Ligand SMILES: CC(C)[C@H](C(=O)O)[C@@H](O)C(=O)O
């Protein structure tokens with residue numbers, strides 16, 4: 001029995017997760033799901049963000065499915081650092097996997113790109129860099145205030161995520177890997193990334209490689225996203241680049257992600273890239289596609305390739321049948337996709 | 347007599363600067379220009395990047411016009427840190443001004459945006475953040491290597507650039523200012539930015555304000571760039587966001603910038619956002635529009651508003667008359683724009 005921990009979270013989180021669970025029920029019948037009440041609501045009610053006992057329970061699962069956490073009523077950083085980033089770091093989810101496709105039947109904002117032409121995946125480092133939480137401030141609130149943020153990067157952390165990205169690139173058709181950093185300014189970390197990239201590359205002669213500065217990569221994601229296959233980059237650059245990749249492929253409503261621990265020493269976590277969107281919460285109009293596609297990534301990670309493909313194919317069918325500009329019906333979408341998965345899996 | 351220092355630099359730098367100088371000759375007849383040989387060529391010839399004596403001479407000018415520095419033959423960071431960033435920091439050019447317009451007659455990559463609809467300016471902090479050069483590495487080259495990069499932020503540096511941005515926003519039609527940071531992860535620096543932004547805002551009641559995380563801002567620059575008026579952000583985020591803004595407004599070939607010292611304690615520096623593009627150098631096909639528009643920013647900064655407008659109007663006419671997909675003729679473009687400026691200024 002596969003054990004899945006579910007964290008619906010705040011805002012539209014619970015709405016889209018309800019749909020994702022319908023799909024999971026069909027695609028992975030032999031699973032056992034436990035819901036955990038974490039997020040802004042619990043924080044306000046009890047002051048708790050992620051009790052140790054809850055974290056220990058989560059750790060006993062095979063995977064975590066998360067909706068979205070966050071609410072404007074909670075100071076910035078509290079839930080991000082205390083819950084989302086804590087799980088990514090403590091569970092050593094060093095591969096933050098973010099695929100972007102311009103799905104057939106959908107339109108992106110770019111005039112010259114046709115559906116099917118964009119198919120890229122960003123492998124974002126998930127446990128280092130500026131996300132380490134190393135920083136501080138002095139004379140806070142005075143005119144003499146200074147604030148620092150430190151980016152911490154290790155050969156260990158860089159090498160393992162780069163090797164993972166090479167492995168992924170070598171299994172894809174184009175076998176092309178782009179390393180993104182800002183080596184002309186962040187010379188220490190950039191040099192570490194570039195050297196490690198070049199060294200690991202020798203293990204993968206079939207993969208063609210390229211390096212781009214993050215500003216150029218951001219530009220090319222807009223002007224020629226078709227050229228990207230796999231991208232490997234640091235935590236912060238990956239955060240920014242994956243939102244651009246989402247933007248050029250029809251928006252954040254379709255962007256799924258996996259915070260993957262490839263070594264299986266702790267559970268991996270799967271979540272839509274979008275946030276809790278309190279402005280549209282409770283109206284049954286949030287697109288559950290990203291949450292459902294996150295289920296596909298979860299299945300893939302659990303070694304259930306056929307079920308994963310069934311889910312993404314079902315979403316593709318759903319998207320192809322959409323009428324542009326017509327509002328999404330959250331629950332109806334979940335029902336239709338679940339039914340399609342059931343049909344595909346026979 | 348206005349004294350202009352000119353650094354043509356590497357690759358296409360000298361080609362586009364030659365055109366910019368034709369325009370400058372017409373628009374600012376009472377100036378005296380001195381060319382400085384700096385960049386990859388000099389570095390290879392003499393080992394010098396920016397001799398102190400040259401820097402002292404540059405400091406005696408009213409403004410600096412720079413083409414592009416850099417060449418793949420020089421290790422990353424050497425010219426960037428030793429020349430470009432050194433001038434920005436030592437000359438206290440704390441306002442890195444980067445306007446983006448979708449010029450009438452041009453087309454950007456976005457399907458739903460018409461020329462004239464995008465008109466934004468990014469005020470990028472130019473003397474702090476991750477560009478401070480504070481970092482290091484230990485056990486370099488071994489499997490135990492760590493590399494750090496530190497973002498240094500002061501209330502002093504944050505407040506002055508934010509106030510400058512509010513001033514600019516208050517002089518524009520929409521009077522809207524968006525502050526961009528990543529306060530949910532970079533909590534110390536982000537908090538400094540947000541607090542300072544809120545405090546300075548009280549001095550500018552006519553300006554409407556907004557805060558966005560950098561990942562969201564990157565996305566919105568692609569999905570609804572029309573909504574932005576003035577953006578104020580830190581050094582690294584500004585680097586990335588301005589390349590996205592350039593991408594959605596027809597590309598880096600049109601993006602001008604000013605590294606401005608608003609206090610006039612040292613000269614400001616004006617440069618196209620593009621690099622030295624060694625791949626197309628020497629073929630007279632580089633677009634000089636960004637360099638010429640940088641001249642317009644230079645004139646504006648020198649208090650020559652009429653001449654500045656004449657130059658940007660002349661570029662607008664040139665762009666409106668272009669046949670898409672026809673290659674640019676660098677020298678012919680410079681001649682035509684200079685002639686137009688001459689006609690406009692009577
Ligand atoms: C909510 C935030 C901490 C998070 C991040 O920056 O990683 C989000 O933007 C994401 O991309 O998952």
Ligand SMILES: CC(C)[C@H](C(=O)O)[C@@H](O)C(=O)O
Nearest residue numbers: 184185215426430431585619
């Ligand atoms: C060349 C590089 C140091 C520079 C920067 O990062 O500021 C460039 O990208 C720019 O935007 O002017």
